[in-house]
Amino acid sequence: MSDSPSGTPRLTRRPEWTALEDHRKNAPQPGLRELFAADPGRAERYVVHVGDLRIDYSKHLVTDETLALLQELAAATDVFGLRDAMFRGEKINTTENRAVLHTALRAPRDAVIEVDGENVVPGVHAVLDKMAAFADRVRSGEWTGHTGRRIRNVVNIGIGGSDLGPAMAYEALRPFTDRELTFRFVSNVDGSDLHEAVRDLDPAETLFIVASKTFTTIETITNATSARSWLLNGLGGDEKAVAKHFVALSTNAEKVAGFGIDVDNMFEFWDWVGGRYSYDSAIGLSLMIAIGPDRFREMLDGFRIVDEHFRNAPAEANAPLVMGLLGIWYGNFHDAQSHAVLPYSHYLSKFTAYLQQLDMESNGKSVDRDGNPVDWQTGPVVWGTPGTNGQHAYYQLIHQGTKLIPADLIGFARPVAELSDELKAQHDLLMANLFAQGQALAFGKTAEEVRAEGVPEEQVPHRTFRGDHPTTTILATELTPSVLGQLVALYEHKVFVQGAVWNIDSFDQWGVELGKVLAKRVEPALTEGADVPGLDPSTAALVAAYRNLREV
């Protein structure tokens, strides 16, 4: 594959890339035991601080030389140049010709960030203020439903970025939520999702938030239409009820009005906010109602701390840069296919699912910015669930399987304040597990150590742990709104760094289009038995089997 027309060398032909390949193949590859024995100081030296986060990357298969070579790759691929272009509002999402300005969503009121010559910051704050006024009215009971009853249930209907962010953050910040209100998140076009969400709710006390950037997403519009019927059936059919029970979060006022939602009840955002980067925009309205506007602003402050760090910290102490480069080291030079994110906090139970969209929709690409196929690996499979549950499920494979799976372990020094003393006391056990896993993954257990325990020889191989499984440990004092914002921004920018090095557009998502188009085309074959032209033989047989089974 030739270099790009602009003369930029292909990634794999850059001397900084081949230097890393040489380093991987030809330099000694000490394991973590040797690395720590030779340099115990790495435990303190390989730590970066950002805001309230302490990020320890000492348990990685890297030396000072590896890190220096990775930094040279970042410099050669001009990661910071693209970063600055993003913060300036340049249209770095080239395939959609859009600016990428989720950072403007948390910019201070007096910041000036221009898109097409217009400062977008006043608009951001106008929407935040409108959201705050609305959230306060719902929380205080001043906003009432059609029959005059106060709102007690909030149902967010959205999918992808219009669901995962608010649902994750609501879960993460539960201790900060108004416990008198019930929140539900409906995303799946499977009618059971909406059914289960509303079956025990009173329509007179229920507010639906229809969240969709485009307001054309079939799942969301279908669920919103069904929710509208449920509401009207429950309230006697008066169409006027919709205005008191439905609000919209969207960039598309025309479609919102077309659906029958008063545009006064629409909270706007903009095409320079990607769906997976949007929960700190109007898409976070359900969260703001749950935690209140002040806490929401604390969360935005947390995002901003990491934005400023990413923008200003020197390369070697720049947390998103270091984390992004470590991922590149494993994905591109160790053939690692996946990356596990393992939070030791039950409140972060949806965090990894949220990161899956953030990372995999952003960097799941196989052509570069010029449209040439890449001949290097791009985004990893991101997966994981909270510890300690995962330890009793799939950690076996991480410890003793054949795959290299770098992992992030995330934990907090304090449990949440509202736990009983007895439950608080469990926190040390939780964190002991986090530290123990990091240690076991890194240093394993040698055959000699196993033998020294008197284990019969035939069992020694089974009880030996190779070790050398790299982990990053992220610690903070507690999971506050600000810390959540810091964590999310950290991963946003990590994903950015990797996309920049790989020279891919991390901000489009054409790959989800084909399935959407085909689903629309196939549906009449299911509903009406229509002859769908171009249906391949395998799918046609499946559709026929489905229709037969349905009739049985």
Ligand code: F6P
């Ligand atoms: O899955 C594709 C996608 O376009 C995501 O990028 C987006 O977050 C999701 O659909 C929902 O889109 P919308 O907010 O426009 O309904």
